[in-house]
Each structure stands twice: as structure tokens, then as C-alpha cells.
Amino acid sequence: MMPNQSLSFEQGNPISYQDQNDFHHLPDKPEEACGVFGLYAPEEDVAKLTYFGLYALQHRGQESAGIATFEGDQVYCYKDMGLVSQVFNNDILRKLPGTLAVGHTRYSTTGSSLKVNAQPALAKTRLGTLALAHNGNLVNTVELRQELTKRGVNFNTTTDSEMIALAIASEVDSGKDWLKAAISAFELCTGAYSLVIGTPEGLMGVRDTNGIRPLVIGTLNEGTTRYVLASETCGLDIIGAEYLRDVEPGELVWITEDGLASFHWAQKPARKLCIFEMIYFARPDSLMHDETLYSYRLRLGEQLAVESYVEADLVMGVPDSGVPAAIGFSRKSGVPYGEGLIKNRYVGRTFIQPTQHMRESGIRMKLNTLKDVLTGKRVIIVDDSIVRGTTSRKIVKALRDAGATEVHMRISSPPVTHPCFYGIDTDTQDQLIAATKSVKDIEKQIGVDSLAYLSWEGMLKVTGENPNSFCSACFTGDYPISIPEDVKRSKLILENAKI
Structure with missing residues (x-):
């Protein structure tokens, strides 16, 4: 623990450390959602298991991390800015005893990237x-905040997550038990939410009516069956838990010493899982629809080859997320697969600014070319998406500088033309390159010989599932949950200009 940090506990009161670090970055990808984790396991070191669960979910958020544990009525909480491995150490974890735990790794979509907004919300x-x-x-959030303000609720943060917690607390304080209070609070909430909620009596796992964000249930079998909740199955694998099933849209699961109970609280649940979870956000080794996402991404690449084959000497992926689709493209097209870019996986974030020469050389802090592989080759480079186009342009330039004679880019998803309002941090619409430019214009801007995206129909076809069971609003503008006009205006700049 750093000299200026402290961790203390009071009976019945949650204590957490606050600091003022702030991280700002603007990558050329939609930012991941958050990762949630929880378990009830009195026989286990729940804080340590939660640490490892969050470690496996680190790709879902890198701004802050936190764990809260419950030991009877006592709540222990520690959260801070940074990666999971930076926030926690053995000394801190030893000070988080309990029978159940809730963990979170965050990327901010509502509320600033500040320590006070780190979760779990208490x-x-x-x-x-x-x-x-x-x-x-x-x-x-505007309507919910107004309702809670009428009830005399005081806010400590700027997050919608705290509002959900305070809505539940308000319902409890009106005389309801935990389950009835939670369900009443969910009826006040509109939008996307997969939740893990710890209480002195048990652990809840909840998904919104549409199940836009994932949440899975696992079991730990060490004599007595115990239950684990995680955003993805990779969070179960790391602690040796077995995948049981998904939490269903509109379902609340209640985990106590008596086991797991299920309550279907929504009137008309309608599954609309975010398709980008399958294309990009979730880890390739996580399971969805009884298969790894690696398998789905292979099929995306195969479909991409069917739709947009071009003669070339080499197919390569943008590491790491473009690689499975590139392998699929290669298998279907017969064009050999190879690695032409090497990713520095340990680069992290730095406050040391690169020199002007380094800026001009582009992406080499994160990606470097294999010149002997690329020289004299016609190259197909596969990526999962293009948002702004800035990174794509740098990659293409690097490939040409390394000696590639032709560069053809293939994208294993349709053009991103609309912002997300359901937990993914995307730009306003005028910053999305595909919302303002044609494919030919983008082709010219990023400097490729040809550019092609996967069709919307092809993307859904290879899921093997009902195409109506996914949210693909970032590609179509068809939002499954109605967006209030003031919220729309904040991001749908181009549509506003047409009115």
C-alpha cells in the first residue's frame, strides 16, 4: 500500500479509499463495457477468488477496480484507479474477509473517470x-435522479450505477425486503444493466429485460455446491468454476446458504444481446451459445471471404482481436495465413509523451511489422471494426513502409454508423467515420487498395441464432430500448442536423 493510502473499517459501515488520479485515452475502438463478478462461498477466500475473476475480466475495463466483501453485517470495500493487479495486493486482500464478495472492473460510460465513481457502489x-x-x-438517468431526489436521496457520485443502488436502498427503507425492493427498483430503471449485488443476507445476479449485457452463473463444487456470477465464462474458468447457465433476460437469481433461487421479474422479456460482445468485446475463450467466441469469429472470417474475396499472397489479422477472423478468411479463401504485425502486450499506459518522430512513425509502441514477411507481398489485413479510422490508417502506412505491394482491408463487422447508449463508450455520430463517409471515401482516407465490410445479414447468419435476438443498433440505428430525445441529441448529431 502506498504511504498516502489507507484502509480502515467500522462495524456495519463500508469504508473505501479515495484518490484523484484520472486517466484519459482515446483509442480507435469502441471501449469495452465493464466486468462484474460475485460469489457466495463461506469456505473460500472470497476476496482472492474475486481478484482472480476480475483479473480474467480485465479486458472489459481498465480504469478502476474494486471488491466488496460481506461478513455478517460488516462490509469491507476497497477500490482504486488502475488495473486489477495494480489496485490489489496480498495485504489488501487479507483485509477483505467474508462469506460473499462483489467485484467490478470499470470503463466509464456514465460518470467521469474518477476514483469516487469506482465500483462497487455502496x-x-x-x-x-x-x-x-x-x-x-x-x-x-435524468428521470431516475429526479425521482430519487423527490424521495430525499443524497448522491455521492455522477454514475447511473449509484442511482440503481440508491433506488434499491430507497425501496428497502420503505419497508420491503431485499428481493421485493430490488424488483421495485428495477421497474424504475430503463436501459441496459447486468448487476451483481451483495447484501448481508445473500447475493443477487440480475439482467435487464433485454439481456443486452451478458451475465453467467457458475458452480464451485468443493463438498458443498457454491455459486459464482461473472460477466463471461472466462471469469469462471480462472477459479475452477463450472459454467452452469446464463442469467436470463428479466431474471433475478438469489444466492444464499440455501442455494440458488430464480425470480423472473420482467413482464415481457425479449432477448437482445449486444452483437458486439460476440464480435469484439468478450474474450475469444468465453462461451456464448454453447461455443467459444473464437469459433464464431472464425465463421465471421469465412463469411467475409465469401462476400469480399480478393487475390493476395497473405492474410493477416490486426492483433489480437482481428486474428480469428483472419484465420477464418484464410481457410475459406485458400490465401495463406501469416503474422505480419507483432503486438507489444506489455506496453500499458504511459504519461511520458512520445517524441514527435515517434508520433510520426505511428503505432510502433503497440504494433511492429515483420518486414521480411511483408516485403513484396499483396496483403489482406483483417480487423473486427473501424470506428474513427486513425489507427487503420497508421497500420496501412506501416505495412506499406515494410514493403507490402498491395494492402486490402477486410472488416469482420458492418460499418459502425450509430453510437451505443447501452454501456459501450462510442463517439458522437459525427466522429464515426462510416457515418460521414462512403466505403470508397474511407478506402481513400486510410490508404488501402480496397476495403470491404462484412454484411449485416452475414454477421447475423453465422451466429446460428435467431437474428432478432441481438442488438445491432450501432450498425442500423434500430435501438431496442427507446432512447429519450435529450439523450439522443447528445450523440446522434447527424440525425439532429437532418431535422
Whole structure:
């Protein structure tokens, strides 16, 4: 623990350290959602298991991390800015005892990237403190905040996650038990939310009516069956838990010493899983629809080869997320697969600014070319998406500088033309390159010999699932949950200009 940090506990009161670090970055990808984790396992070191669960979910958020544990009525909480491995150490984890735990790794979509907004969000009630970890985004935050203000609720942060926690607390303080209070609070919330909620009596796992963000249930079998909740199955694998099933849209699971109970609280649940979870966000080794996402991404590449084959000497992926689709493209097209870019996986973030020469050389802090592989080759480079086009342009230039004679780019998803309101941090519409330029214009801007995207129909076809069971609003503008006009205006700049 750093000299200026402290961690203390009071009976029945959550204590957490606050600091003022702030991280700002603007990568050329949609930013991941958040990662949530929880388990009830009195026989286990729940803080340490939660640490490893969050470690496996680190790709879902790198701004902050936090863990809250419950030991009877006592709540222990520690959260800070940074990666999971930077926030926690053995000394801190030893000070987080308990029978159940809730964990979170965050990328901010509502609320600034500040320590005060790190999760789990805590709220006191007449029945004790609750700790809430949230993946998603509410779209009715203005109305919800007004309702809670009328009830005399005081806010400590700028996040919608805290609002959900405070809404539950308000319902508890009106006389309801944990389950009835939670369900009443969810009826006040509109938008995307997969939640893990710790209470002194048990652990909840919840998905919104549409199940836009994922949440899975696993089992730990060490004599007595115990239950684990995680955003993805990779969070189960790392601690030796077995995947049981998904939490269903509109379902609340309640985990206690008696086991797991299920409550279907939504009137008309309608599954609309974010398709980008399958294309990019979730780890390739995570399971969805009884297969790894690596397998789905291979099929995306195969479909891409069917739709947009071009003669070339080499197919390569942008590491790491473009690689499975590139392998699929190679298998279907017969064009050999190879590596032409090497990723520095240990680069991290730095506050040391690169020199002007380094800036001009582009992407080499993160990616470097294999010149002997690329020289004299016609190259197909496969990536999962293009958002702004800035990184794509740098990659193409690097490939040409390394001796590639032709560079053809293939994208294993349709053009991103609309922002997300459900927990993914995307730009306003005028910053999305495909919303303002034709494919030919983008082709020219990023400097490729040809550019092709996967069709929307092809993307959905290779899921093997009902195409109506996915949210693909970032490609179509067809939002499954109605967006209030004031929220729309904040991001849908181009549509506003047409009105």
C-alpha cells in the first residue's frame, strides 16, 4: 500500500479509499463495457477468488477496480484507479474477509473517470449495506435522479450505477425486503444493466429485460455446491468454476446458504444481446451459445471471404482481436495465413509523451511489422471494426513502409454508423467515420487498395441464432430500448442536423 493510502473499517459501515488520479485515452475502438463478478462461498477466500475473476475480466475495463466483501453485517470495500493487479495486493486482500464478495472492473460510460465513481457502489439501508456492480448504461438517468431526489436521496457520485443502488436502498427503507425492493427498483430503471449485488443476507445476479449485457452463473463444487456470477465464462474458468447457465433476460437469481433461487421479474422479456460482445468485446475463450467466441469469429472470417474475396499472397489479422477472423478468411479463401504485425502486450499506459518522430512513425509502441514477411507481398489485413479510422490508417502506412505491394482491408463487422447508449463508450455520430463517409471515401482516407465490410445479414447468419435476438443498433440505428430525445441529441448529431 502506498504511504498516502489507507484502509480502515467500522462495524456495519463500508469504508473505501479515495484518490484523484484520472486517466484519459482515446483509442480507435469502441471501449469495452465493464466486468462484474460475485460469489457466495463461506469456505473460500472470497476476496482472492474475486481478484482472480476480475483479473480474467480485465479486458472489459481498465480504469478502476474494486471488491466488496460481506461478513455478517460488516462490509469491507476497497477500490482504486488502475488495473486489477495494480489496485490489489496480498495485504489488501487479507483485509477483505467474508462469506460473499462483489467485484467490478470499470470503463466509464456514465460518470467521469474518477476514483469516487469506482465500483462497487455502496448504499446503506435499514437492513444493512448493499454493494452493487453494474455493467451497462441506463437511458433514463435524468428521470431516475429526479425521482430519487423527490424521495430525499443524497448522491455521492455522477454514475447511473449509484442511482440503481440508491433506488434499491430507497425501496428497502420503505419497508420491503431485499428481493421485493430490488424488483421495485428495477421497474424504475430503463436501459441496459447486468448487476451483481451483495447484501448481508445473500447475493443477487440480475439482467435487464433485454439481456443486452451478458451475465453467467457458475458452480464451485468443493463438498458443498457454491455459486459464482461473472460477466463471461472466462471469469469462471480462472477459479475452477463450472459454467452452469446464463442469467436470463428479466431474471433475478438469489444466492444464499440455501442455494440458488430464480425470480423472473420482467413482464415481457425479449432477448437482445449486444452483437458486439460476440464480435469484439468478450474474450475469444468465453462461451456464448454453447461455443467459444473464437469459433464464431472464425465463421465471421469465412463469411467475409465469401462476400469480399480478393487475390493476395497473405492474410493477416490486426492483433489480437482481428486474428480469428483472419484465420477464418484464410481457410475459406485458400490465401495463406501469416503474422505480419507483432503486438507489444506489455506496453500499458504511459504519461511520458512520445517524441514527435515517434508520433510520426505511428503505432510502433503497440504494433511492429515483420518486414521480411511483408516485403513484396499483396496483403489482406483483417480487423473486427473501424470506428474513427486513425489507427487503420497508421497500420496501412506501416505495412506499406515494410514493403507490402498491395494492402486490402477486410472488416469482420458492418460499418459502425450509430453510437451505443447501452454501456459501450462510442463517439458522437459525427466522429464515426462510416457515418460521414462512403466505403470508397474511407478506402481513400486510410490508404488501402480496397476495403470491404462484412454484411449485416452475414454477421447475423453465422451466429446460428435467431437474428432478432441481438442488438445491432450501432450498425442500423434500430435501438431496442427507446432512447429519450435529450439523450439522443447528445450523440446522434447527424440525425439532429437532418431535422
